[in-house]
Amino acid sequence: xxxxxxxxxxxxxxxxxxxxxxxxxxxxxxxxxxxxxxxxxxxxxxxxxxxxxxxxxxxxxxxxxxxxxxxxxxxxxxxxxxxxxxxxxxxxxxxxxxxxxxxxxxxxxxxxxxxxxxxxxxxxxxxxxxxxxxxxxx
Amino acid sequence: xxxxxxxxxxxxxxxxxxxxxxxxxxxxxxxxxxxxxxxxxxxxxxxxxxxxxxxxxxxxxxxxxxxxxxxxxxxxxxxxxxxxxxxxxxxxxxxxxxxxxxxxxxxxxxxxxxxxxxxxxxxxxxxxxxxxxxxxxxxxxxxxxxxxxxxxxxxxxxxxxxxxxxxxxxxxxxxxxxxxxxxxxxx
Numbered sequence: 001x002x003x004x005x006x007x008x009x010x011x012x013x014x015x016x017x018x019x020x021x022x023x024x025x026x027x028x029x030x031x032x033x034x035x036x037x038x039x040x041x042x043x044x045x046x047x048x049x050x051x052x053x054x055x056x057x058x059x060x061x062x063x064x065x066x067x068x069x070x071x072x073x074x075x076x077x078x079x080x081x082x083x084x085x086x087x088x089x090x091x092x093x094x095x096x097x098x099x100x101x102x103x104x105x106x107x108x109x110x111x112x113x114x115x116x117x118x119x120x121x122x123x124x125x126x127x128x129x130x131x132x133x134x135x136x137x138x
Numbered sequence: 139x140x141x142x143x144x145x146x147x148x149x150x151x152x153x154x155x156x157x158x159x160x161x162x163x164x165x166x167x168x169x170x171x172x173x174x175x176x177x178x179x180x181x182x183x184x185x186x187x188x189x190x191x192x193x194x195x196x197x198x199x200x201x202x203x204x205x206x207x208x209x210x211x212x213x214x215x216x217x218x219x220x221x222x223x224x225x226x227x228x229x230x231x232x233x234x235x236x237x238x239x240x241x242x243x244x245x246x247x248x249x250x251x252x253x254x255x256x257x258x259x260x261x262x263x264x265x266x267x268x269x270x271x272x273x274x275x276x277x278x279x280x281x282x283x284x285x286x287x288x289x290x291x292x293x294x295x296x297x298x299x300x301x302x303x304x305x306x307x308x309x310x311x312x313x314x315x316x317x318x319x320x321x322x323x324x325x
Contacts, residue, residue: 026252026253026254026276027252027276027277027278028252028276028277028278028279029277054182054287054288055287055288057180057182067251067252067278068278068281068282068287068288070252070278071252071277071278071279071281071282072278072282074277074278074279075279075282093282094185095185096184096185096186096282096283096284096285097182097184097185097285097287098182098183098185100182101182
């Protein structure tokens with residue numbers, strides 16, 4: 001009985017102990033608070049889904065619990081509330097962090113093959129299939 | 139329809155094309171192994187290198203210590219701008235190196251990110267205070283304006299208030315000479 005109680009105590013201590021993670025002491029006002037205007041909040045959400053968290057790089061800032069993601073969410077919400085266009089906010093972040101911060105790829109001199117290659121492959125497939133069908137008809 | 143010379147030619151062509159998928163697969167494995175043993179650098183560097191420091195004005199983090207604004211740079215002397223927080227573990231690791239740089243006469247300005255005065259005071263009491271000024275960036279907005287992706291980060295700002303270099307992560311003893319060199323070049 002005492003052993004079980006001891007075990008439970010240890011489990012509870014670990015469950016209650018936050019020091020293993022890096023806890024921030026304060027955060028931005030709109031990190032975890034939605035905008036009161038539902039239309040603006042929806043606009044902010046849509047943008048946040050397509051911005052990368054700089055610390056947990058597989059997550060969007062809408063999904064991430066990292067402190068910097070909270071600051072980025074607040075920045076997005078504050079700027080949307082101030083009437084700024086979502087794409088202007090995205091550009092502002094790209095100007096500082098590069099294209100990597102955005103999940104929505106842009107067509108640039110570096111990325112155009114990504115967009116051109118699927119079209120080229122579809123065209124190649126159409127060409128090959130046409131030859132094959134024609135041969136089948138003979 | 140049937141050409142007697144065609145089947146042998148077809149068979150000869152097939153004899154080497156049959157290896158093509160295996161070769162492609164082998165190339166793919168080599169690519170994966172390359173990525174596995176030499177992972178890419180995942181640090182997100184600021185795109186503001188060689189551009190002027192963005193304008194900001196931050197209140198003092200501690201009542202008895204001056205706050206920080208972008209006006210405090212560009213006074214003809216290169217400086218270090220250190221982004222830190224009391225809740226950040228690597229910031230404790232770099233404290234001795236910052237103290238060493240401060241002792242060498244390097245002006246160091248601080249921005250405390252998402253912090254609280256009590257926690258910050260305890261942190262400085264324990265690890266020393268190398269900062270001339272400390273600005274409180276409680277929302278992290280200035281950190282984002284600087285293109286900083288985490289704490290700690292250290293920027294070398296030149297004599298005209300331009301960002302010259304960004305050091306991502308804690309400053310280890312082996313990084314100190316490079317920072318001194320960058321500061322010298324930023325005169």
